[in-house]
Amino acid sequence: MNDTIDHWLDGKAWPGNGPRRSSVYDPATGAVTAEVRLADSADVDAAVASSRAAFDEWRSSSLSKRTSVMFELRRILSERRDEFARVISSQHGKVRSDAAGEVQRGLEVVEFACGIPQLLKGGYTEQASTEVDVYSIRQPVGVTVGITPFNFPAMVPLWMCPVAIACGNSFILKPSERDPGAALLLAQAWADAGLPDGVFNVLHGDAEAVNGLLTHPGVDAVSFVGSTPIAQHVYATGTAAGKRVQALGGAKNHMIVLPDADLEAAADAAVSAGFGSAGERCMAISVVVAVDPVGDDLVDAIAERTRAIRVGPGDDPVSEMGPVVTGAHRDRVRGYVDAGEADGVRVVVDGREVQVDGHPDGFWIGPTLLDGVQVGQSVYTDEIFGPVLCVVRAASYDEAVGLVRDNAYGNGVAIFTRDGGAARRFTFDVEAGMVGVNVPIPVPMAYYSFGGWGDSLFGDTHVHGPEGVHFYTRGKVVTERWADPSTRGPDLGFPTHN
DSSP states (O other): OOOOOOOEEEEEEEEEEOOOOEEEEEETTTEEEEEEEOHHHHHHHHHHHHHHHHHHHHTOHHHHHHHHHHHHHHHHHHHHHHHHHHHHHHHOOOOOOHHHHHHHHHHHHHHHHHHHHHHHHOOEEEEETEEEEEEEEEEEEEEEEEEEOSSSSTTTHHHHHHHHHHTTOEEEEOOSSSSHHHHHHHHHHHHHHHHTSSSSSEEEOOHHHHHHHHHHTTTOOEEEEEEEHHHHHHHHHHHTTOOOEEEEOOOEEEEEOOTTTTTTHHHHHHHHHHHHGGGOOOEEEEEEEEESHHHHHHHHHHHHHTOOOOBBBBTTTTBBBBOOOOHHHHHHHHHHHHHHHHHHHHEEOOOOOOTTOOTTTTTEEEEEEEEOOOTTHHHHOOOOOOEEEEEEEEESSHHHHHHHHSSSSEEEEEEEEEEEHHHHHHHOOOOOEEEEESSOOOOOTTTOOBBOEEEEEESSBBBBBHHHHHHEEEEEEEEEOOOOGGGGOOOHHHHHOO
């Protein structure tokens, strides 16, 4: 252990008041590399007070000023992406190329936020009534909070904070305590971009910090990405305390492969989307639905590619998949595979005992392919969040779509086919927030919004894009008259538009 990770308050690292700490691991070695401070209630109060004071000034800043900060942040993040990738890989475990891709997707949201003057334009109506004009504006909501997951320690915060801050809000980031290093790199980037002190603060912590922020009277809005049970808690607790809340939950993303699909392309896509980042993605494909008679050939093609994946530490350029984030999570994933095998599922490729030379204590589990999975088995119903790809057989298109419809989650879904009519029907029929046609991970571009349906979203607003701007602002309508003084006089009648 060689480091202590502080909070970030008022433009600088801050140790806080709380005595508790949590260990941060290198998943490839199993070694503790740092300790992160965990906030207590006094730390929450201090962070909110700082953010409230900064908001009062930042909301009055010109759109030109905000835009200049966004452009500078974009430049800095682009220059430092390798540093971000190194820290992400060392604390999360994902390979460097995957970590760099995460930073790039976050940068796209910063680029979107650079256009904030266009996005905050209101409407104006002249002569809505005689000598009366009406116009609408959108104003920032206040102190906003982002509670973000371990699997994307840079990208998910960058889905939130650029839009929130560009809209004139202050922002408190509560990152995962498992890989908190990227949050401080982001804080330093904001400071170097010229953002005033206190507009962006970082508060490390666990449930104590989360619940403190959810119920704090100085917090106005909360964004969350994580598991469905926690998303439900965040939404219920935050809204009960009067907050505006968007809480994105878990997923069980299906990829339907029709008999006419390009089998090689479908197999490539299933492996890439199932095992990238060790399956620790809310948009990972975790269920391939093979529509008869394509199943056997598809499983063989996926298995061939799965066995060839090179598992190793994230800083090794030949590694294609790294470890999972903790030893406990590795054991949890193994347990699901054990349960599936006990239920009669065929383990086509078994990654449970994978070891990596020179790293005996790493949190390793190799890519695993299961065939003959049935609805109702835990490997099908639960979000495993690991490198486990399940294959379910379906007799028809209707049966395959029914599986998606009946699943509690509705985050992302994909179909692979050469039939344009079937693809169009699928996009109409399927109940999910993000749909891919021959695209396995249909994460929208930054100028669209990201979010699911069902148990994948609590609240009615998706993250970033136009809905992000809407979430971080609230509408105001102004009706004004500059009448001739000679027309003045009391009128007790109900106002009408004449």
